[in-house]
Amino acid sequence: MAQLTLAIGNRNYSSWSLRAWIALRHLGVEFTEVVIPLDQADTHEQIDRYGPSGRLPVLRVGELAVWDSLAICEYAAELTGRGWPRASEARALARSISAELHSGFSNLRALWPMNARARNRRTAMTAALAADVERIDEIWNDCRRRFGAGGPWLFGTDYTIADAMYAPVVLRFNTYAARVSDTTRWYMATVLEDPALQEWLSAARTESWTIPADEVG
Template sequence: MPQLTLIIGSKNYSSWSLRPYLALAHTGQPFQEVVVQLAQPDTDETIARYSPSRRVPVLQHGDLTVWDSLAICEYLAETFPEAQLWPEDKAARAVARAVTAEMHSSFAALRQHMSMNLRARKPGKGREPGVAEDIARVQAIWNDCRGRFGQGGPFLFGRFSIADAFYAPVVTRFVTYEVELDAVSAAYRDAVLALPALQKWTEEGRQGPSIARYE
């Protein structure tokens, strides 16, 4: 099996990097990490060595390079089908892909005003126009998925899937900004926070250097 290497940004701040990291950790496959510190004078030059898009994350699998977090997760699902990164049921799988794609392309206000920062606590901050609507939509997605497909486990589709990997950074944002959640969403938040891979990432992220641009 060719070597798997995941190139990621600073763990305290890089929500895009966290998503494929969780998916890759879930496969159980050994992999190497290359962490590129963001917002440094040589950041762009360093990332360009790995990524044609000049962005992280990037997956290297032997001679293959895959960039973009969703493309990486899809590749992992195809390469390691035993990990069951998408739900087995066709309808559940379609919805899982839809909510994952929505997370990938939407929620601009939440992303802008509640940026990921694992070590910070900012209660009451980030409540700019559009953020409340994004928070409500996220909770609606979580409630719908848990209600229709969540039997058999604590995650959106019961077992852990790519959808959970994509919403994990939102979970951390809700902790950082102390967002009050309904009962179903709070239980789901706690299940995601209990993931060993997320706990490892969070511990390492909090120990990383502080970057003024993101603080």
């Protein structure tokens, strides 16, 4: 099989890149990575060398391009036979919450951009942002209550694509000090202690680029 190359954006700001990267890491997929800094004059020219959407992440497997974080996670799940819960009901919930994240939470995305190395940022709380935070808190409580008993992740023992999808949300909640339930705080601690996430954060701290529009609070 051809070698896998994952093209990602700045680790500090690219939440979609983190999802694909951390899923591949947890599923034990071997890959090399290429960082393409966002918001530069040649960003799109560089992205175009890997995939057609003008967006990162993109996974290249020889001539094959797989773009969009969720499609990359699905590709990795097919490759490894892992990534989604084994039980049908848990798998359906994991897919539902991953899709909900993928297509929703626009207020959270806009008002609390991922800024992995930033701490103690504060922004005005709006009703729409509070609703997104509450809904995510509810999702994590629901998963942990129904399927989390065996281990620390949303669906218990095994790290799933749902955990990967929500990893950048944990970073946002941490940066902007979201008010959340005890269960969510506990789940956030699990995610923040994850060695793979720690590796991503260490690399993010060494990046010199800043994107002023994403420096809020």
